[in-house]
Amino acid sequence: MNYESGLNIKLTDDPIGFEYLEDLFGPEVENRKLDDIRQSLKNPDCNGPDVVYSIAMDVGKKIHLKDLKKRNLLFGIVRFAAGRLGDEPVRSQGHIHALSASCNMSTPEVYEIWSGEAIIYMQETALDDPGRCFAVKCKPGEVVIVPPGWAHSTISSNPANPLTFGAWCVRDYGFEYNAVREHNGLAFFPILDKKNNIIWQKNDCYQNSNLIIKSPNKYKAFAIKENIPIYTQYEKNNDLFMFVADPTLKKDEWNDFIP
Ligand SMILES: O=P(O)(O)OC[C@H]1O[C@](O)(CO)[C@@H](O)[C@@H]1O
Numbered sequence: 180m181n182y183e184s185g186l187n188i189k190l191t192d193d194p195i196g197f198e199y200l201e202d203l204f205g206p207e208v209e210n211r212k213l214d215d216i217r218q219s220l221k222n223p224d225c226n227g228p229d230v231v232y233s234i235a236m237d238v239g240k241k242i243h244l245k246d247l248k249k250r251n252l253l254f255g256i257v258r259f260a261a262g263r264l265g266d267e268p269v270r271s272q273g274h275i276h277a278l279s280a281s282c283n284m285s286t287p288e289v290y291e292i293w294s295g296e297a298i299i300y301m302q303e304t305a306l307d308d309p310g311r312c313f314a315v316k317c318k319p320g321e322v323v324i325v326p327p328g329w330a331h332s333t334i335s336s337n338p339a340n341p342l343t344f345g346a347w348c349v350r351d352y353g354f355e356y357n358a359v360r361e362h363n364g365l366a367f368f369p370i371l372d373k374k375n376n377i378i379w380q381k382n383d384c385y386q387n388s389n390l391i392i393k394s395p396n397k398y399k400a401f402a403i404k405e406n407i408p409i410y411t412q413y414e415k416n417n418d419l420f421m422f423v424a425d426p427t428l429k430k431d432e433w434n435d436f437i438p
Pocket of ligand 1: 211288
């Protein structure tokens with residue numbers, strides 16, 4: 180790991196996953212296999228690693244579990260395989276956060292990159308008109324917010340140095356895949372060129388839209404600090420990520436949101 184996550188977690192490679200040391204709790208990983216995500220890939224018949232990414236939802240320090248439940252917050256971690264999916268980089272299939280029963284809304288997610296190189300791709304909708312589309316390039320230690328209701332996918336953009344990230348999520352999360360799958364994926368496909376640089380190819384199932392490629396915003400309105408792990412920031416201020424479980428706390432930020 181080349182970033183201090185604030186959690187005593189060992190990353191494993193074969194199989195990809197996590198070991199939770201002493202003061203931590205965490206689940207068995209849930210694996211997304213290539214066959215699970217083919218429908219959202221540019222070439223559904225491509226070759227790639229059998230397990231594309233491993234997900235551990237609900238990780239943290241044992242002393243915080245009661246507070247996390249009270250706040251309806253959950254910390255998830257995801258580790259990606261090395262390699263590629265045909266000519267696409269290794270990536271998640273893309274989904275929208277379903278309405279959570281606790282707040283009757285789709286909720287945001289706050290990502291923090293731990294290792295590798297990431298692009299958090301997101302678009303306002305998974306309708307024929309995808310709205311604004313963004314590819315946010317980030318390195319270890321950087322934070323990205325995905326707002327409620329947006330369709331998004333996480334891309335491990337360096338085939339040799341796979342991505343690991345942590346994220347604050349609502350506890351009663353749910354994922355919707357149908358609209359993305361009906362469009363054979365998101366509105367832009369990332370493609371690796373001969374030098375392993377990412378180029379973007381429009382998905383013709385959507386109307387035309389421009390792709391804005393950028394680095395992460397500073398998110399001043401969310402009071403998230405730079406260079407301090409987001410788990411540590413929760414530990415110091417238990418209220419900081421309450422907007423994840425109750426998006427109305429930052430309702431003015433979601434209109435015209437720029438990630
Ligand atoms: O789209 P999939 O395969 O369900 O990915 C699930 C993972 O995506 C994330 O929401 C990140 O986008 C993780 O928190 C979650 O575990």
